Amino acid sequence: MDGRTGQRDESGWKHFRPLANLSVSICSADAPEIKAGYRLQQVKSDLYGDRMQPDIEAWDSWHPRDLAARMEGADFPWFVAGGWAIDLFLGAPTRDHEDLEIAVASSFFETLPPRFPEFDFWVPQGERKLAPMSTETLAGESHQTWAYERAAQVWRFDVFREPHDGDTWICRRDASIRRPYPEVFELSVDGIPYLRPEICLLFKAKAVRDKDRADFEAVLPRMSPTQRAWLHNALERVHPGNDWISATE
Numbered sequence: 001m002d003g004r005t006g007q008r009d010e011s012g013w014k015h016f017r018p019l020a021n022l023s024v025s026i027c028s029a030d031a032p033e034i035k036a037g038y039r040l041q042q043v044k045s046d047l048y049g050d051r052m053q054p055d056i057e058a059w060d061s062w063h064p065r066d067l068a069a070r071m072e073g074a075d076f077p078w079f080v081a082g083g084w085a086i087d088l089f090l091g092a093p094t095r096d097h098e099d100l101e102i103a104v105a106s107s108f109f110e111t112l113p114p115r116f117p118e119f120d121f122w123v124p125q126g127e128r129k130l131a132p133m134s135t136e137t138l139a140g141e142s143h144q145t146w147a148y149e150r151a152a153q154v155w156r157f158d159v160f161r162e163p164h165d166g167d168t169w170i171c172r173r174d175a176s177i178r179r180p181y182p183e184v185f186e187l188s189v190d191g192i193p194y195l196r197p198e199i200c201l202l203f204k205a206k207a208v209r210d211k212d213r214a215d216f217e218a219v220l221p222r223m224s225p226t227q228r229a230w231l232h233n234a235l236e237r238v239h240p241g242n243d244w245i246s247a248t249e
Contacts, residue, residue: 053122053130060154061100064088067157068192070115076108077169079185079193081160081200086215088194089186094218095211099158103195105169106161109138109145119156120148143172173203173238197223198231205239216244 064080071078080088082101087093104112113121113133121133124142131137133145138161145159163170169184171177185193197219204212220228232248239245 051120051132054120054148054153054155056128056130056155058154059099060152060156061097062156064100064188064192064194065190067100067102068190074111076111077103077105077164077167077181077185078108078112079103079195081195081203083211083215085194085200086197086219088188088192089197090218090222091189095214100156101158101160103160103162105164106143107164109159109161112159116147118150120150121159122146122148171199171202171234171238173206174234177234177237196227198227198234201231201244202234202238205235205242205244208243216247220247 064084067080079085079102080100081103082099083095083097084100087095087097113119122130122145123133123137123140124144124146125131125137125140130146138145143161145161146155147157147159148154149156163172163175164181165178167181168178169181179199183196184199185195187193201216201219204215208216223231228248232245235242235245235248
């Protein structure tokens with residue numbers, strides 16, 4: 001892989017650098033302090049206080065390019081997920097997107113908030129409820145973390161904290177489904193990492209909405225036989241009886 005789009009070696013993500021013209025490494029002296037002991041409780045106290053929950057409908061999501069520019073130099077696994085990942089695979093927008101979802105290896109999540117000091121991070125707590133990011137809320141059931149830009153008073157992106165074992169991705173729906181990171185994401189022509197379509201569709205199969213069906217129909221003809229076979233087998237294991245199983249035979 002060339003310097004324009006990044007580089008990966010046999011170890012997977014350890015030398016991953018999405019995008020070109022990297023300006024700041026997260027380990028540089030100019031970057032925010034990022035350590036294993038990053039104090040999420042202190043962040044909660046300093047940023048949130050007794051602030052009321054923002055309007056959950058106030059979404060004005062970034063384009064993946066905007067997010068990728070802020071992630072320059074990241075040396076941990078992250079990639080665009082959801083519907084935007086489908087469009088990055090296809091190489092062009094196929095529908096409108098009301099949000100932007102990215103996935104990050106869970107043990108590296110604490111290095112992400114310092115990249116966005118103008119944001120508050122909130123964790124879904126059930127139907128229409130959110131709680132400020134803290135050690136406790138991050139340890140809860142939700143794998144999502146919404147990013148709220150304070151000045152604009154809108155949500156910009158949603159972070160999925162994904163389980164992993166070193167450089168091996170683990171499916172949060174079935175821990176027996178595992179893949180090395182080089183088999184989990186690809187890079188767009190602009191160097192933006194995105195979740196491979198067969199994995200994206202596996203997650204979309206849980207509760208198929210109109211937009212999920214549109215994504216499936218748009219991407220299925222472009223998937224390789226290997227990708228279709230992986231999706232078929234994963235669906236049989238995770239979502240038996242799903243209509244997409246017969247379509248991927």
